[in-house]
Amino acid sequence: MRWIGALLLVICAGLSSAQMPVWRSDRDLLGHAWRVHPHLPRVTLNYGLALLPTDREAGITLLVRAAERAEDSPRAREIRAVVKHRFLWLEAFGDPVCSRPSVQPVCSSF
Amino acid sequence: MLTPIRATSVLLVLTALLYSPSLGYGYVYEDLNDFRKWSEMDTLEAWASWAWRKPARSLTALSYMAGQTLSGLEPWGFHLMSVAWHLLNGVLVAMLAASVVGGGWAVPLVAGVFLLHPVQVESVAYISAHADLVSTAAILLALLFAERRRLGLAFVACGLAVLGKETAVASFLLIPVWEVWRGRAVPKAWIACAVLPPLLLLDRFPITLDPAWMARTVTEAIGLLSLWIVPLPLTIDHDWSAMRIGIAALVMLALVIGNRPARFALASAAVLLAPRLFVPQLEGLHEHHLYNISIGLSLCAGLWLFGEHAQERSHVESRLSPLPV
Numbered sequence: 001m002r003w004i005g006a007l008l009l010v011i012c013a014g015l016s017s018a019q020m021p022v023w024r025s026d027r028d029l030l031g032h033a034w035r036v037h038p039h040l041p042r043v044t045l046n047y048g049l050a051l052l053p054t055d056r057e058a059g060i061t062l063l064v065r066a067a068e069r070a071e072d073s074p075r076a077r078e079i080r081a082v083v084k085h086r087f088l089w090l091e092a093f094g095d096p097v098c099s100r101p102s103v104q105p106v107c108s109s110f
Numbered sequence: 111m112l113t114p115i116r117a118t119s120v121l122l123v124l125t126a127l128l129y130s131p132s133l134g135y136g137y138v139y140e141d142l143n144d145f146r147k148w149s150e151m152d153t154l155e156a157w158a159s160w161a162w163r164k165p166a167r168s169l170t171a172l173s174y175m176a177g178q179t180l181s182g183l184e185p186w187g188f189h190l191m192s193v194a195w196h197l198l199n200g201v202l203v204a205m206l207a208a209s210v211v212g213g214g215w216a217v218p219l220v221a222g223v224f225l226l227h228p229v230q231v232e233s234v235a236y237i238s239a240h241a242d243l244v245s246t247a248a249i250l251l252a253l254l255f256a257e258r259r260r261l262g263l264a265f266v267a268c269g270l271a272v273l274g275k276e277t278a279v280a281s282f283l284l285i286p287v288w289e290v291w292r293g294r295a296v297p298k299a300w301i302a303c304a305v306l307p308p309l310l311l312l313d314r315f316p317i318t319l320d321p322a323w324m325a326r327t328v329t330e331a332i333g334l335l336s337l338w339i340v341p342l343p344l345t346i347d348h349d350w351s352a353m354r355i356g357i358a359a360l361v362m363l364a365l366v367i368g369n370r371p372a373r374f375a376l377a378s379a380a381v382l383l384a385p386r387l388f389v390p391q392l393e394g395l396h397e398h399h400l401y402n403i404s405i406g407l408s409l410c411a412g413l414w415l416f417g418e419h420a421q422e423r424s425h426v427e428s429r430l431s432p433l434p435v
Binding site: 001002004005008009012013015016017018019020021022023024025026029030032033036037039040042043046 | 121124128129131132134135136138139215218219222223226227228230231232235236341342343344345346347348349411412415416
């Protein structure tokens with residue numbers, strides 16, 4: 001039993017060690033969540049928001065996807081409101097995101 | 111020669127090494143939302159003024175203040191406090207396990223599962239989960255005082271747990287569950303006094319009976335508890351499949367029927383999660399909400415592998431009067 005217990009603890013320590021880097025930054029944390037659940041609008045939204053400062057194009061793509069997929073989500077209005085707010089914020093800082101062909105349908109649907 | 115005490119010490123060092131990389135991690139997710147509140151408490155006077163107006167989580171605020179004293183606005187001080195609390199909780203869990211099984215190799219196993227289980231990573235590496243660490247330390251103290259029949263001090267410790275996190279008000283009900291599991295009678299005075307703290311919190315957290323929220327919380331709780339058996343996937347957000355929930359519920363039912371330690375583990379889980387059933391939140395359950403429940407789950411793992419017979423022996427020994435010399 002002692003050896004089974006030791007093996008259990010080794011497995012626990014190994015899994016914990018593998019999980020630790022996920023908490024390094026928002027990008028790591030939310031990127032990990034998105035890789036596990038890419039179909040969830042709220043997860044896509046959170047990762048898109050985390051990517052915006054460092055990878056704007058990828059972030060915008062994910063925000064558009066989150067807004068499109070939010071149709072069936074119980075928090076659809078909230079998700080679309082957050083996406084709209086972020087696009088308006090980008091426009092206020094000089095990036096005309098709503099004029100892009102891929103983003104326009106999302107902006108005009110609000 | 112490796113003894114159970116030395117093994118527990120090794121596990122504490124191993125845990126510290128495991129979590130040491132978190133000292134270089136940044137603020138994530140809701141950390142900055144909470145930090146805006148705690149960063150105002152840069153002096154003891156500011157904390158005292160805040161704690162007088164809002165006693166709930168004042169103990170957690172004190173811990174945040176300690177972290178801020180160490181590192182200012184840098185996150186490493188808060189991460190250091192989280193790791194320190196987790197190590198302290200590991201020591202308290204080991205003491206509790208020793209009290210239950212009377213020593214032996216079950217003690218380092220229980221402590222090791224509590225310290226090293228991957229589900230605990232969110233509670234320790236996520237600064238916003240600090241309240242769970244602080245309140246669990248107080249809950250462990252309450253259980254230790256109950257073991258030593260110091261129920262007055264256990265009551266005070268439960269009060270401290272509430273000052274760590276409001277949902278720890280359930281610890282006032284956890285102590286009677288613990289006493290019943292340990293084969294002791296629950297004092298009527300405890301039951302009378304334990305009703306007061308939840309009533310005091312009612313004006314800030316009014317009870318709402320929302321069947322949809324309750325069903326969602328129970329589903330999420332079963333899903334999160336299943337992570338203790340199969341700790342994959344671990345993420346900040348979960349999407350539970352009906353199959354996983356169904357299988358987990360059946361496994362829990364089987365454990366409750368066939369395994370005495372599992373009954374305490376699941377009863378303590380039900381008690382500690384109960385406040386969340388009646389106070390709907392914007393966010394559902396996360397992995398760090400399992401932190402105080404892991405006390406019972408760790409004990410269950412240790413007793414299941416090693417020592418349910420040791421627990422029974424400990425019961426018998428505590429009832430035998432000493433032989434006359």
